[in-house]
Amino acid sequence: MAAAEFEVPTLTEYVDVPKIKEGAMAHVKSFVSPQVTQEFMGYPWALGEDWKERALFKMGDLLGKYRSLRVFMDACVHCGACTDKCHYFLGTADPNNMPVARQELMRKVYRRYFTLPGKIAPWLVGAEDLTQETLEKWYSYYHQCSECRRCSVYCPYGIDTAEITMAGREILNYAGMGQKYSNEILVKVQKIGNNLGLPGPALEDTLAGLEEDIEADTGVPVKMPLDVEGAEILLVTPSADFFSEPHVESLIGYAKVFHAAGVSWTLSSKASEAGNFGLFNGSYETMRTVAMRIRDAALELGCKRIIVGECGHAWRVAYSFWNTLNGVGYGGDDPFARKLQEQLDSRYPQPMHICEYTWDLIQQGVLKFDKSANDDRVITFHDSCNVSRGSRMGTEPGGQFTIPRNIIRAVANNFHDMDADTIGEATFCCGGGGGLLTDDLIEVRVKGAYPRMNAFNNVAKGRQVNFLALICAICKAQFTKVFPYYGFDRNMVGGVHQLVSTAIKLD
Amino acid sequence: MPMVEVAGKSFEVDEEGYLTNLADWTKEIADYLAKEEKVEMSESHWEVVNFLREYYEEYQIAPAVRVLTKAVAKKLGPDKGNNKYLYELFPYGPAKQACKIAGLPKPTGCI
Numbered sequence: 338m339a340a341a342e343f344e345v346p347t348l349t350e351y352v353d354v355p356k357i358k359e360g361a362m363a364h365v366k367s368f369v370s371p372q373v374t375q376e377f378m379g380y381p382w383a384l385g386e387d388w389k390e391r392a393l394f395k396m397g398d399l400l401g402k403y404r405s406l407r408v409f410m411d412a413c414v415h416c417g418a419c420t421d422k423c424h425y426f427l428g429t430a431d432p433n434n435m436p437v438a439r440q441e442l443m444r445k446v447y448r449r450y451f452t453l454p455g456k457i458a459p460w461l462v463g464a465e466d467l468t469q470e471t472l473e474k475w476y477s478y479y480h481q482c483s484e485c486r487r488c489s490v491y492c493p494y495g496i497d498t499a500e501i502t503m504a505g506r507e508i509l510n511y512a513g514m515g516q517k518y519s520n521e522i523l524v525k526v527q528k529i530g531n532n533l534g535l536p537g538p539a540l541e542d543t544l545a546g547l548e549e550d551i552e553a554d555t556g557v558p559v560k561m562p563l564d565v566e567g568a569e570i571l572l573v574t575p576s577a578d579f580f581s582e583p584h585v586e587s588l589i590g591y592a593k594v595f596h597a598a599g600v601s602w603t604l605s606s607k608a609s610e611a612g613n614f615g616l617f618n619g620s621y622e623t624m625r626t627v628a629m630r631i632r633d634a635a636l637e638l639g640c641k642r643i644i645v646g647e648c649g650h651a652w653r654v655a656y657s658f659w660n661t662l663n664g665v666g667y668g669g670d671d672p673f674a675r676k677l678q679e680q681l682d683s684r685y686p687q688p689m690h691i692c693e694y695t696w697d698l699i700q701q702g703v704l705k706f707d708k709s710a711n712d713d714r715v716i717t718f719h720d721s722c723n724v725s726r727g728s729r730m731g732t733e734p735g736g737q738f739t740i741p742r743n744i745i746r747a748v749a750n751n752f753h754d755m756d757a758d759t760i761g762e763a764t765f766c767c768g769g770g771g772g773l774l775t776d777d778l779i780e781v782r783v784k785g786a787y788p789r790m791n792a793f794n795n796v797a798k799g800r801q802v803n804f805l806a807l808i809c810a811i812c813k814a815q816f817t818k819v820f821p822y823y824g825f826d827r828n829m830v831g832g833v834h835q836l837v838s839t840a841i842k843l844d
Numbered sequence: 845m846p847m848v849e850v851a852g853k854s855f856e857v858d859e860e861g862y863l864t865n866l867a868d869w870t871k872e873i874a875d876y877l878a879k880e881e882k883v884e885m886s887e888s889h890w891e892v893v894n895f896l897r898e899y900y901e902e903y904q905i906a907p908a909v910r911v912l913t914k915a916v917a918k919k920l921g922p923d924k925g926n927n928k929y930l931y932e933l934f935p936y937g938p939a940k941q942a943c944k945i946a947g948l949p950k951p952t953g954c955i
Contacts, residue, residue, distance in 0.1 A: 368859050517859075522952050532953035539903035546911055577954040580908040581939065582927045584955075612954060648954070774954060776860065776940070810954035818937070828928075 343780045345822050346428055346787040348794045354421040355430035362431040362784075366473075367480045368777050370515035377524045378623070381513035388512045389467055393450055395511040396443075399504045399619075400451060405497070406504055410447045412494045413440060419488040419498070424765050425481050428784035433478045436488035436498045442475055443501055476514050479505035481781050483771035484617060485722035490762055502771070503619030510618065518775035519614050526627055531576035531610035540606055543579050551589055557843040559596045561588075561604065564638065568603035570595070571635050572691075573611045573655075574646025575810035583831040584813050587647050590834030593841050594695050597704050602644075608634035611651035612810065616658075617772035625662045628654065632663040632677055641682040644689045647832050649770065649809030653727035655688045692808060693730050695837060696740045699747050706840040711749035714804040716836065717796050718742055718754065719789065719816075720764035721809035735761070741808055741833050748840040753800040759792040769815030779818075786819045794823070806833050850876045862943075862950050869897075869947030877945045881936065889933055889945075891919050896946040906943050906951055 375382035381391075400407045419436035421427065426434040433439060448455035448464035455464030465471065484499035509515065525534040535543075544561035551559045562568065572595075578588040595602045608631045615624030635643055643665055645655045660666040664674025666687050681687045698704045718741060730736040738761050745752050759765050768785030796802040807813050807830065816830040845864060847854045851872045856864040861880055863869060874893060878885045885893075895915050899907040907915070909927060917925020930938035939951050 518952070525952065533905070533951060533955070534953075535905050535908075536903060539905045539907075542903065543908045543911055546908075546914060550910065550914075575954050580951070580953070581955040582909050585908070585910055814954050827931075 343783070345783055348791050348823060350795065352427055352788050352791050355427065357432045358430040359432060362429045362434065362481060362781065363474075363477060365477050365481060365778065365781055367476075367773075367775065368517040370517045370520040374517070374520045374524055375510075375513070375515050377527075378510070378515065378520055380510045380515055382515075384469070384472075384513045388469075388472075392467060392472065392508050392512040395508045396447070396504075397451065399507065400447075403500070403504070405500060409440070409496045409501055410444055410451075413437065413444065413496055414494070416493060418491045418493060419496075422488045422491050423482075424485075424487070424768060424788045425483075425781065425785045428768070428787035429481075429781070431481075433474070434481055436492075439478055439482055439498055440496065440501050442471070442478060443505055446471065472509070472512065472514065475505050476509055479509065480516060480773065480778065481785075483722070483766045483768065483773055483785065485766035485770055486726040487722065487763070487766065490726065499771070500619075503617070505619075506617070506772075507619035510620070516772060518777070519617055519772040522614050523618065523623060523627070526610050526612075526614070526630075530607050530630065532612050532614070533576040533580055535576055535579060535609065537606040540579060540604075540609055544604070547585070547589060547592075551592065555843055557596070559589075559592050559843065561592050562602060563604050564606055565601070565603035566638050568601045568638060568640055570600055570602035570642045570644055571608070571638060571640035572602055572604055572644050572646060573608050573631055573651075574604070574691075575612045575648040575651060576610045577810040577814060578646055579609070581814065583817070583828075583835060584810055586835035586838060587832030588834075590832065590836075590838030590841075591646060591691055593838055593843060594691075594698065594704065594834070597841060597843060598698055603638060603640070605634035605638060607637070611645050611648045611655070613651060613654045614772060616650055616654050624654065624658065628659060628662040631659075632665065632673065635665070636673065636677055636680070639680065641680065642685050642689065643681070643687055644691055644694055646691050647808040647810065647834060649721035649723040649811060650727075652690055653723035656690075656728035659688060690730050692740050692744060692833065695834070696731070696744055699744065705842040706748050707842055708748060708750050708840055710840045711836055712751070714749060714836070715751040715753065715800065715802045716745055716749055716804045716806050717752070717793065717800075717802045718745060718760075718806045718833070719767065719812060720760050721807065721812050722764060722766045722770055724808060725762055725764045738762075741806075744833055745806055745836060748836050753796050753802055755792040755796050759788065765789040765792065767809075767812040767815040768819065770809075770811050774811050774814055782815060783819050783822045786815065786823075790819070790823045793825075797825070803829055805830050806836060807831065808833050848876065860944075860950065863947040866900075866947055866949075873947065874945050877947070881941055881944065883934060883941065883945065885945075888920055888924070892916060892930070892933060892938070892942050893946045895919070896942055896948060900946070900948050906939065906948055909939060912938065
């Protein structure tokens with residue numbers, strides 16, 4: 338199981354645009370979601386006789402709801418600017434992984450059923466009937482897109498392939514072809530409160546164990562409070578932070594920061610997940626249901642501030658969607674949203690990223706560090722796609738790029754950036770985002786990581802970098818898994834707050 | 845769902861080979877699943893697998909990696925209570941591979 342059953346790309350100094358290999362990844366099919374999961378989500382679990390009507394109905398529904406989707410279907414002029422921008426194309430050479438081709442899978446169906454020329458003379462305008470074969474292709478290639486939006490940065494029209502992929506997945510779900518990985522997670526978060534399915538008592542036991550560890554390690558009784566009513570801050574973080582290495586090291590880092598700041602804070606067993614796979618699935622309703630747990634928890638606990646831990650897409654949802662989804666951030670306009678808005682402290686941004694919080698404290702001189710504690714590390718930082726291209730931090734443009742780097746420089750002496758074309762808004766995805774972080778897509782994940790691994794390899798060789806700092810649970814899990822495929826040690830992967838945790842001085 | 849036959853009895857597993865019904869689990873099945881994973885079961889492997897099952901019975905979830913490493917340190921000695929040692933036992937990752945052999949559901953999420 339551990340050995341690769343496919344060819345791992347060879348690392349080179351530059352990423353060359355590959356010669357295309359038609360159908361190179363056509364065999365990829367992520368496991369399909371079973372009946373029990375689909376039923377809970379309100380979708381059919383197989384293609385029924387009416388699958389085509391259902392698919393086209395949903396497509397029309399989304400085209401009507403989202404003006405953006407219709408513009409993206411109409412606007413492409415096939416200029417080709419996006420073709421070599423996708424990490425999955427660069428790593429697989431499959432032409433259907435060129436963003437324009439991925440879009441075209443939907444666009445040709447759109448033309449056939451939703452435009453006049455396509456209805457009258459489909460052969461003239463590249464319009465095609467929706468067949469089961471097309472739907473299978475959608476399933477394959479819409480699960481080879483991590484919705485990272487790198488291509489949209491280079492598109493002169495700003496066409497967002499991520500939004501097309503999201504729509505594609507919602508249509509697939511509605512027709513009866515859901516993805517097992519994402520949908521099982523969405524069931525767990527709704528039933529149990531987090532993506533892992535970690536029940537309250539297990540969470541309590543895990544946090545108690547971590548408190549013991551920190552005290553044994555530092556001699557300071559740093560707490561990991563759970564469900565504390567009246568706490569000032571509610572921390573919402575990915576459940577992987579409780580469960581996995583290296584994620585847990587960052588959780589310890591957040592706890593130490595709160596301890597050093599002397600604030601009251603709490604985790605919530607109800608909102609024990611920051612992640613929101615509803616975004617990946619393209620279902621606004623699902624995304625809203627998942628987001629509501631956080632509002633409920635904040636109201637129940639009476640917290641004044643909501644801070645989000647190291648999770649890329651959670652921050653995009655929090656920063657860009659919570660406003661209208663659940664009213665955190667002063668946009669929602671229903672009795673509970675208004676109640677929450679009265680409750681939250683308006684002197685602070687709501688929600689706030691843990692990096693914004695830590696950086697504020699560093700600037701105020703509240704936190705003290707022994708930077709030499711990180712001297713065994715030579716660090717680089719990977720910008721997570723959803724933070725880079727779907728949100729912001731702080732009050733200045735580009736704050737999402739400078740703030741995490743400022744923190745690293747404040748807690749460690751050795752930092753080098755990777756190549757400028759691979760960071761900031763041009764960042765390459767880790768290869769496991771957008772609902773692809775599953776073993777059945779390991780080939781896609783390893784090959785998709787190729788451009789990032791190339792850039793990392795260059796700083797590892799040229800600058801002796803030995804630590805990849807991250808602010809996303811998916812990135813952490815993905816790199817921990819794919820680093821060994823490229824000959825790197827999985828322990829070179831960790832969190833920004835892991836570095837904070839190493840250097841912070843506690844009283 | 846696929847079926848596997850172990851010691852004359854057949855059992856249901858999912859697409860990835862995880863046992864569907866927790867109650868079906870026996871030591872023979874664990875041996876079979878370990879073989880499928882190319883893991884040779886030693887006493888240390890069994891300590892981990894047994895702990896996973898005990899923990900699952902109490903909490904309905906596999907233990908977090910930290911909880912597991914601490915339990916391993918207690919049973920097998922402090923030098924073995926770390927993630928590196930667990931990866932030596934279960935090269936595909938302790939969370940997933942050890943759970944599979946223990947007959948527990950696959951942990952999901954950003955892990």
